[in-house]
Amino acid sequence: MIGIGVSSGIGMGKALVKKEPVIKIEKKFIAEPEKEISKLEAAREKGKEQIEALYQHAFSTIGKAEAGIFRAHRMILEDPEFFGQIENKIKEESVNTEWAISEVTKFFVDMFEAMEDEYMKERAADIKDVTGRLIRIVLDVEETDLSNLSGEVIIVAEDLTPSDTAQMDRNKVIGFITEIGGKTAHSAIMARTMEIPAVVGLEKALELISDGDYVILDGDTGTVIVNPEEKVIAEYERKKEAFIGFKEKLEEVRGKDSITKDNFKVEISANIGTPKDVDGVLNNDGEGVGLYRTEFLYMDREKLPTEDEQFEAYKEVAVRLEGKPVVIRTLDIGGDKELPYLQLPKEMNPFLGYRAIRLCLDRTDIFRTQLKALLRASAFGNIKIMFPMISAIEELRQAKSILDNVKIELRNENIEFNENIEVGIMIEIPAAAVMSDLFAKEVDFFSIGTNDLIQYTTAVDRGNGKIAYLYNEFHPALLRLIKTVIDNGHKEGIWVGMCGEVAGNPQLIPVLVGMGLDEFSMSASSMLRARWIVNNLIKSDMEDIIEEMLKLPTAEEVKDFIVKKISLN
Numbered sequence: 237m238i239g240i241g242v243s244s245g246i247g248m249g250k251a252l253v254k255k256e257p258v259i260k261i262e263k264k265f266i267a268e269p270e271k272e273i274s275k276l277e278a279a280r281e282k283g284k285e286q287i288e289a290l291y292q293h294a295f296s297t298i299g300k301a302e303a304g305i306f307r308a309h310r311m312i313l314e315d316p317e318f319f320g321q322i323e324n325k326i327k328e329e330s331v332n333t334e335w336a337i338s339e340v341t342k343f344f345v346d347m348f349e350a351m352e353d354e355y356m357k358e359r360a361a362d363i364k365d366v367t368g369r370l371i372r373i374v375l376d377v378e379e380t381d382l383s384n385l386s387g388e389v390i391i392v393a394e395d396l397t398p399s400d401t402a403q404m405d406r407n408k409v410i411g412f413i414t415e416i417g418g419k420t421a422h423s424a425i426m427a428r429t430m431e432i433p434a435v436v437g438l439e440k441a442l443e444l445i446s447d448g449d450y451v452i453l454d455g456d457t458g459t460v461i462v463n464p465e466e467k468v469i470a471e472y473e474r475k476k477e478a479f480i481g482f483k484e485k486l487e488e489v490r491g492k493d494s495i496t497k498d499n500f501k502v503e504i505s506a507n508i509g510t511p512k513d514v515d516g517v518l519n520n521d522g523e524g525v526g527l528y529r530t531e532f533l534y535m536d537r538e539k540l541p542t543e544d545e546q547f548e549a550y551k552e553v554a555v556r557l558e559g560k561p562v563v564i565r566t567l568d569i570g571g572d573k574e575l576p577y578l579q580l581p582k583e584m585n586p587f588l589g590y591r592a593i594r595l596c597l598d599r600t601d602i603f604r605t606q607l608k609a610l611l612r613a614s615a616f617g618n619i620k621i622m623f624p625m626i627s628a629i630e631e632l633r634q635a636k637s638i639l640d641n642v643k644i645e646l647r648n649e650n651i652e653f654n655e656n657i658e659v660g661i662m663i664e665i666p667a668a669a670v671m672s673d674l675f676a677k678e679v680d681f682f683s684i685g686t687n688d689l690i691q692y693t694t695a696v697d698r699g700n701g702k703i704a705y706l707y708n709e710f711h712p713a714l715l716r717l718i719k720t721v722i723d724n725g726h727k728e729g730i731w732v733g734m735c736g737e738v739a740g741n742p743q744l745i746p747v748l749v750g751m752g753l754d755e756f757s758m759s760a761s762s763m764l765r766a767r768w769i770v771n772n773l774i775k776s777d778m779e780d781i782i783e784e785m786l787k788l789p790t791a792e793e794v795k796d797f798i799v800k801k802i803s804l805n
């Protein structure tokens with residue numbers, strides 16, 4: 237079976253299938269309602285304990301923002317009105333606890349789901365989640381607890397939500413397979429952050445794999461093998477060892493510059509989502525942070541983060557990076573990343589809609605707060621500001637003018653910030669790539685966002701599995717655009733980086749070096765491999781093959797050409 241390999245490495249071991257338990261709730265008449273009410277109270281207490289444990293685990297292993305979801309769950313357990321209704325039902329109708337919980341849940345869920353407001357709709361999902369937990373406790377049904385595993389497992393699930401990954405025990409989960417998702421899905425990004433081999437988008441995985449099956453997964457090729465023969469196991473043992481051996485070899489480049497044999501020096505940095513991810517950046521010898529996706533600060537919570545909360549998060553990253561560059565992207569919400577509390581209207585085409593810089597230029601209150609926090613934090617390290625989803629020069633000028641206004645405000649308040657802070661844009665919309673000659677005159681740097689640039693150039697939804705075969709990083713149109721952007725940036729003397737997933741692609745790194753890309757930003761776990769590749773290249777050799785490669789008509793030919801022409805040893 238082949239899915240999409242999204243996080244390197246070989247995982248081999250027993251499958252743990254995460255199926256939602258089928259629970260039948262029957263209505264029963266009971267003689268002693270008081271007993272049922274004590275059951276409810278006991279379940280409520282146990283639920284609180286479980287949720288608190290999940291919160292603590294998520295907080296200490298991933299970060300405060302991700303842990304926030306469990307705070308919202310706890311609030312439901314503390315809601316007197318909700319529990320008052322359940323108690324009344326038990327008392328007045330003499331019914332069993334689980335029945336009363338499920339009836340009252342239905343009532344609230346229907347009510348919330350019928351509301352127009354996205355935020356309220358989301359609350360319905362939270363209520364179901366929490367009461368599902370309560371019912372499992374009352375009925376003593378075991379759920380798949382990902383935080384407390386007895387041995388090493390490969391998790392097989394339909395999808396893994398942020399709360400699933402938040403509670404995962406990184407030492408026991410040696411791989412995961414999901415039915416849904418693509419390279420840039422939440423689960424995929426988390427797998428790379430946690431350095432767990434993973435395959436996503438494997439259709440029917442839940443049907444084809446059973447609990448306890450022996451599974452092999454190859455996070456590079458997307459291959460999944462269930463209950464293989466001994467000789468296949470032996471073959472993958474060798475591959476796994478080679479992978480580990482390669483990882484050890486990568487240690488040779490730790491502490492070294494990222495520089496080709498003919499002295500072309502680049503910077504290899506990391507993409508992060510929360511201050512917690514800085515551990516991974518430092519452990520993998522990152523030269524900076526090339527993309528800090530600030531939207532995670534805004535997610536899984538009830539309202540916008542304050543200026544101070546943001547300041548603390550940005551400052552923490554800047555301080556821990558000790559002067560190394562930290563590129564912080566302003567809020568990139570919308571598309572697949574929703575913020576229910578902003579109550580944004582439903583759109584026909586969210587990826588082409590009211591999102592990212594478009595939203596920020598409209599909701600200048602949100603934008604100004606973030607810029608103020610960013611500027612304040614810039615006094616503590618080497619912060620650079622980056623605007624996402626820029627499609628027209630006017631947007632950039634407006635954003636810069638708001639930034640200038642905020643700077644004036646800070647000066648008036650005598651608050652320190654870096655007066656020379658660099659300002660750049662993401663090049664992730666073809667219009668910006670085509671006009672990069674003009675954009676380059678108005679910014680300090682570019683960072684190419686290939687995840688979206690592929691999507692918008694080829695009109696292929698990056699999260700749609702059905703057309704995933706069209707989402708191709710070797711597409712000649714993409715490579716031509718990248719070359720244009722790098723050349724145009726360099727003509728104006730600015731540096732050009734890349735923070736889309738292509739930057740960490742081992743087959744494309746040589747090509748990007750040949751094109752002269754200055755900075756490569758990727759999952760922290762891919763950085764040493766990228767440096768090893770760069771350090772084994774001769775840039776002038778790569779330059780020689782780029783022209784020929786850019787004449788090729790298909791992605792497949794481009795890929796074959798790269799395989800044939802570039803070998804590293």
Ligand code: PEP
Binds near residue numbers: 568
């Ligand atoms: C991109 O689009 O390439 C990118 C890095 O941003 P995101 O994946 O957050 O959209």
Ligand code: MG
Binds near residue numbers: 624685687688
């Ligand atoms: Mg993007």
